[in-house]
Amino acid sequence: MANSDPEGVDGVRMTWNVWPRTKLEASKCVIPLAASIAPIRPHSDIPTLPYAPLRCRTCSAVLNAYSRVDFLAKIWICPFCYQRNQFPPHYAMISETNLPCELYPQYTTVQYTLQMDPDPNNPSNAPQLQPVFVFVLDTCMIEEELVFAKSALKQAIGLLPEQALVGFVSFGTQALVHELGFTEMSKVYVFKGSKEISKEQVLEQLGLRAAGGRPTAGYPKGLQNGFTNTVVNRFLLPASDCEFTLNSLLDELQTDQWPVQAGHRASRCTGVALSVAAGFLGACLPGTGARIIALVGGPCTEGPGTIVSKDLSEPLRSHKDLFKDAAPYFKKAVKFYDSLAKQLVDQGHVLDLFASALDQVGVAEMKVAIERTGGLVVLAESFGHSVFKDSFKRVFEDGEQSLGLCFNGMLEIGCSKEIKVQGIIGPCTSLEKKGPNVSDTVIGEGNTTTWKMCGLDKSTCLTVIFDLSSTDQSNVPETVNPQFYLQFLTSYQDPEGKTLIRVTTVTRQWADISVSTEELIHGFDQETAAVVMARITSLKMETEEGFDATRWLDRNLIRFCSKFGNYRENDPSSFSLNPCFSLFPQFIFNLRRSQFVQVFNNSPDETAYFRVLLNKENITNAAYCCFPWYDNSTVAQHGLPESTRTSGICTSFGSTPG
DSSP states (O other): OOSSTTTTTTEEEEEESEEEEEEEHHHTTOOOEEEEOOTTOOTOOOOEESOOOOOOOOTOBBBTOOEEETTTTTEETTTTTTTEEEEEEGGGTOOOOOOOGGGTTTTEEEEOOOOOOOOTGGGGGGGSSOEEEEEEEEOOSSHEEEEEEEEHHHHHHSOOOOOOEEEEEEEESEEEEEOOOOOOOOOEEETTTTSSSOHHHHHHHHHHOTTTSSSSOSOOOTTTTTTTOOOGGGOOOEHHHHHHHHHHHHHHOOOOOOOOOTTTOOOHHHHHHHHHHHHHHHOOOOOEEEEEEEEEEEESSTTOOOOOOTTTTTTOOHHHHHHHHHOOTTTHHHHHHHHHHHHHHHHHHEEEEEEEOOOOSHHHHHHHHHHTOOOEEEEESSSSSHHHHHHHHHHHGHHHHHOOOEEEEEEEEEOOTTTEEEEESSSSSEOOOTTBBOOOOSSSSOSSSEEEEEEEEEOEEEEEEESSSSSSSSGSSSTTOOOOEEEEEEEOOTSSSEEEEEEEEEEEEEEEEEOHHHHHHHHOHHHHHHHHHHHHHHHHHHHHHTTOOHHHHHHHHHHHHHHHHHEEEEEEEEEEGGGTTTHHHHHHHHHHHHHTTOOTOOOOHHHHHHHHHHHOOHHHHHHHHEEEEEEEHHHHHTOGGGOOOOSSSSSOOOBOOO
């Protein structure tokens, strides 16, 4: 019976399920050694254990189903570094007939729930931390659009858990922080939109500095989730306490009243508003699950993050402008959002963007901050459009429709000693943690074996690119283990505030392709390989100046077919490919013509949106995004197993204008 779930319990798919032993042999395979992982993908067969994981004292790998165990000596041997580790006292009853859950062979993925005691002096050790949502609303729009946006916000506040903390910032020509804890009247703190403002200035102006000049830290007073007393409750309140106040505030809120000259764009300080929101969140709740949810209705024209001048005669930048370096605001705006991304990652907070406008709003510039923090991005034509309304609602819904938004994640990757990690493509940030398994070659977020994922959900998917340390077959010992191991450890805060750790350990076989390529060929995953190539191509187009994507894909396809195709020289009609490769050339041909490579007729914002989606979706969805022709009927024609078939696009949310 075919498996209808290609990701399986582990949520891991690889380009090659059998690996060559040396770096030289791997390079001849053309398609890189890569794994697509879904760190917190839900599955009914994953057990949850009420204790902390047991880790190797040398390499920090977690006890797993591939560990060898000496039951008499109460010792386990790590499959990654072969270190002998003593079991702690609470494993004293372990035996061949009394195994802990993590040693059962079918449980290659397990989840641990950390039981932590309240500690008022250490907020990061507080149990059941509730999520925090700071809404940032653009008021530089027509009255009708603002009414739609305010209606969506009211609905969202009603869907939030009662103890979720809520803050509110509005912006137009200036950025306004609303003090929700002052119910007698509407009270706001105004920040000038035309100049960059530092985090320290935000704290100073909001009165979030203690008498000694240090930022106040901790949690709001009187909340029922373990928070301590500070002045923070002026700006962040539980949804149940501030729903009426916030609804009244939204009813009173009007479009930006600053006059707009004829032939000019509205003065919109998006960058300052996001800086202020990030600044006071970092002072109030560093290291906790928090999201900045920005509703933006047009391009930033004022202060840091500006993407176009106010003069309507100056058009918004196009791909042609970016290619010719004729977009005067682009690099400066990207630099600003890059620094904002670093601040948010340090704080553990997420930036989500809901952009509704007929023109561009600056997604191309904001992409760095959205992607590095694991944020969501949605493009629509109007705040009244069903794309926006349905997508926005799904962020806050519970039950089956829930996105399963989680916070403050961290990913660690452990490998067998012959394997090195080049980097990750996807919504995460490198923490620059060096180690023996870090490759000198960097792809995406690299130079580390640990990554920060400020925001993640049940559909989040990352692509990990690997390298091999051995360059020569003669350097590989004959007694080497025929298997290698990879371990993915993800710690995160779930929507209920609990801290969880999920550990997935997988193994695959080595193959000596100098003798035979049969095993290698049958271990090829066409879908995964096509999506990985699409993600690498997209990354190269963004980071390598003058990169010719079409020519690069053509050369790699030619190399691939030369390596694995059967043909007689000078006889094109004799060419044939193994059925395991039958779809791959079609994938590459269609990738060359896709919106990820051919940016003509797409704006930079649309291209940025497509790439965020491509890098985040699972393999099945990403394959459908890249190759719309690829459906069940297409696959059935090639006689491929049901496990490789798509069930139609299932993206989390969002669409593109028009």
